[in-house]
Amino acid sequence: MGAKHSKVIGNFPFLNDNGTIETIKEAHTLFVLRGLPGSGKSILGKAIKEKYPQSLACASKFPPVADEAETDCDRYAQVDEGLEWGFKEIKNVIVVDDNHLAAKRLDHLTSLARDNDYIVLIVSPKTEWRNDCEKLATQSQWKLTVEQLNSMKQSYQEYIIPYFFGWFLLRRSAQEMRKNAEDFLKQLSEMEVFLKEFVGCVEWHSEEKFNLQEYFQKKPRTLHCTTKFCNYGEVPVCRAYAESKVVEDNYSKAFTLQVVALFVTPRTVGARVLLNKNQELLWPKEQEGDDGGDGKEKADLPFGSRAHITLACAPRVKAVQTGLDLLHILKLEEGKQPTHEVDVEKGQLCCYDEGQWILNLTKPIEVKTLFSGFYPKKTEPITESVGC
Known part of the structure; x- marks a missing residue:
């Protein structure tokens, strides 16, 4: 040009x-x-x-x-x-x-x-x-x-304010991320130590043997890492974020995100994203839930710890729960010894009781993304397809 x-x-x-x-x-x-x-x-x-x-x-x-x-x-x-x-x-x-x-x-x-x-x-x-x-x-x-x-x-x-802003995975990266999630669940489902601990923490109403993939069959259509949830402008201070220079300068820009862990709880399956300094500029300082989601106890965690990609949810669980689950696991990692530790091919798998497992990857997974907004119709049932 x-x-x-x-x-x-x-x-x-x-x-x-x-x-x-x-x-x-x-x-x-x-x-x-x-x-x-x-x-x-x-x-x-x-x-x-x-x-x-x-x-x-x-x-x-x-x-x-x-x-x-x-x-x-x-x-x-x-x-x-x-x-x-x-x-x-x-x-x-x-x-x-x-x-x-x-x-x-x-x-x-x-x-x-x-x-x-x-x-x-x-x-x-x-x-x-x-x-x-x-x-x-x-x-x-x-x-x-x-x-x-x-x-x-x-x-x-x-002014068009989206439902949320975030990094959206390119089609190939999304396919690779879904494959990693599938392999992760398959590996877990073959581990006796995992099944023995996890099954006691979930509701399984089928008479058939517990099936981890079937339990987490609710998967997002669009893989992304949310930066700011806006609800079309209804969330406080979201307009200031949407109109900020950093968002204007970076809207449509490509970013490579580093996935450093995969985790599973009785509610969600997700991928932890480790932000670099440039990506942190797009992470709001007032990001809701950086305190662990309870609004009472400040989580002593690095800035941007909630950054994640939702990969699957249990029945009746909203995708927003994924970020809260990640924060809870990270808080446990800070002050509690895991009850189970298993060395696997891609890293170390740790359990913190109550069905909370995290695989810290030896080698991060890189995913290519574009920074944009998510613009569904206000009348659409969006809770099934997005994660914040």
Whole structure:
């Protein structure tokens, strides 16, 4: 990308950071361009196309309107047809270029991406005139009036705060992580010392012999490591986090996370993530649950200890429990000797009673991720598919 593009649309990791560029080339990413007419979306789209020549671009040919929610669905028929083709052909980079002012349309696109296992990046040009309706009236190809643009601006200025921010695993890394979880559970299920201790701590209503894989059959669809739970802006101080410079600078950036342990409790299966100094910048200091989840006793643990990837949950257990289970195990490691210690191929497996086991890995597992947000519909049953 030329320097002239950077000056016009702003600095983005997916255009200027070499590590991110190489990661996105092997990822499966849906770019959703968002902004008022004339704000620079077309220039941004062209810059992405230059950087990723094999990418697929989908754009509406219809002029923008103030209330997209009331328009006929034919407006996006051609765009959606192109998207379906791109998903089917497994295009690594797909770009949707439109105003995307209406929540209904964004919901549709993010749902399509999740159904096809794509990471969503909602990006807007950072041009100086992006909110200046008088300037936009002279920039837009659609010859819109200042009044029409002001009407659209009301929708656009609704800042999009996701359900949560986090590092989302690339498809290949997610597959490898799931395989590691499967192997971990299989190994445990073949260990008499584990089964003897663990089975007494769980509810197993079947008449069949206890099956660890069947017990943990509730698995997340999207593997990720949450940084900040926002609940679409309802959580206190989440707006400050969402609008912070560190989030703005790192949104869409690639990170390699280090998984240093796998753990299992009667409630959850997870992977402990050890954050480096750059990753810690995205970890909120007020992260809920860093005190162990009880709100009373401060956990004397390193900053970011709750960082994890949820791999599976027991029936009726929410994924948010995984982080709390990890903190509890780490607190036990600080002040209690394990009741069982077993050396296995990948490290040392320790038990702290009550079905709490952790495998500290001799060699960390590296997973490639992109930092983004999770954008489900507010009406979707999301507790089954995400972990915080």
